[in-house]
Amino acid sequence: MATFPSFAKLNLHLQVVGRRADGYHELRTLFQTVDLADQLEIERTGRPGVDLAIAAGEAPTGDDNLARRAARAFLEQWGSRTDGVRVALHKRIPPGGGLGGGSANAATVLRAMATIWGVRPTHRELWELARGLGADVPFFLSGGYAAAFGRGDEIVPLPDAEPDWTAWLAIPSFGVATPDAFAALGGIPGTTPDEHFLRALRRGPEEVPWRRIGRNDLEAPVFRLRPELEGIYTSLVRARARVVRMSGSGSTIFALFDDDDTARRAGSLLPPGTAWLRVRSLGGAAWRRASGFAPIEGEE
Ligand code: C5P
Numbered sequence: 001m002a003t004f005p006s007f008a009k010l011n012l013h014l015q016v017v018g019r020r021a022d023g024y025h026e027l028r029t030l031f032q033t034v035d036l037a038d039q040l041e042i043e044r045t046g047r048p049g050v051d052l053a054i055a056a057g058e059a060p061t062g063d064d065n066l067a068r069r070a071a072r073a074f075l076e077q078w079g080s081r082t083d084g085v086r087v088a089l090h091k092r093i094p095p096g097g098g099l100g101g102g103s104a105n106a107a108t109v110l111r112a113m114a115t116i117w118g119v120r121p122t123h124r125e126l127w128e129l130a131r132g133l134g135a136d137v138p139f140f141l142s143g144g145y146a147a148a149f150g151r152g153d154e155i156v157p158l159p160d161a162e163p164d165w166t167a168w169l170a171i172p173s174f175g176v177a178t179p180d181a182f183a184a185l186g187g188i189p190g191t192t193p194d195e196h197f198l199r200a201l202r203r204g205p206e207e208v209p210w211r212r213i214g215r216n217d218l219e220a221p222v223f224r225l226r227p228e229l230e231g232i233y234t235s236l237v238r239a240r241a242r243v244v245r246m247s248g249s250g251s252t253i254f255a256l257f258d259d260d261d262t263a264r265r266a267g268s269l270l271p272p273g274t275a276w277l278r279v280r281s282l283g284g285a286a287w288r289r290a291s292g293f294a295p296i297e298g299e300e
Helices: 066-078 101-117 123-133 178-183 195-203 219-225 227-238 260-268 284-291
Strands: 002-019 025-045 049-056 084-090 145-149 154-158 166-171 243-246 253-256 275-280
Touching: 002 101, 002 195, 002 243, 002 284, 025 101, 025 195, 025 275, 049 066, 066 084, 066 101, 066 123, 084 101, 101 123, 145 195, 154 195, 166 260, 178 219, 219 227, 219 243, 227 243, 227 253, 260 275
Parallel strands: 049 084
Antiparallel strands: 002 025, 025 084, 025 145, 145 154, 166 253, 166 275, 243 253
């Protein structure tokens, strides 16, 4: 059985610029994969259907598991009548953490199954399948550093940060459901793309890591839903973080520091039950090496 890594992301910037006719919100966001990863064991079987197991950690096992839905979608499009797949998830990325764990797993399943089945879908075919599974899934088909438009599914790859940089993640014991975060938004905070986003698009990554971090329009509504998160945010600011941000719709709050000692002291002040984890940014080239997938036809 082959094993594939499935990397988490941070949103370095997340702006909500409108409401769409399809019920989703129009976003301008910057994604960055980091070296926190789940491992997926994936094997082709002769039994029709998807056999999904959670080998370690926490994840739903039913239809709300995106790896299961991805495997089913792949089989419908490229499998034969007798084809089946076994997927075992070794989870490290917490669900509901704003780190894209489920979406990453779905994209990994699609790319791994294409490799195992020996089919060569075009980038367009994979993208269509991915976006049908969730707005974050297309980004995870290639990882690295990217800007996203639309529902967060229209991806523009950006040059990798050099060198890689460190972020610290405060992962609370509870998650936040993405629909709840968007529902709590109230109005649209502003319709003009932020200068931070435009600069990232023009020039790629900033020299100084904390300047890569913009704003997150979901912070205020999510902090209203879960005041504990604002407590974590404030505690990290007071502990001399250079920048503190929520990732996606939460619950993870991440921070950048001048040095690891300051970061460790900041972590020791967090509420009990909050995990404090050091991660490194993972650029597109490193992502491709670690994933081992052949390039997709039509990929930028
Ligand atoms: O696509 P996904 O299933 O990940 O989205 C979950 C929910 O998050 C959507 O049903 C919607 O309520 C909200 N969402 C949104 N606008 C986006 C992405 C997600 O309103 N761009």
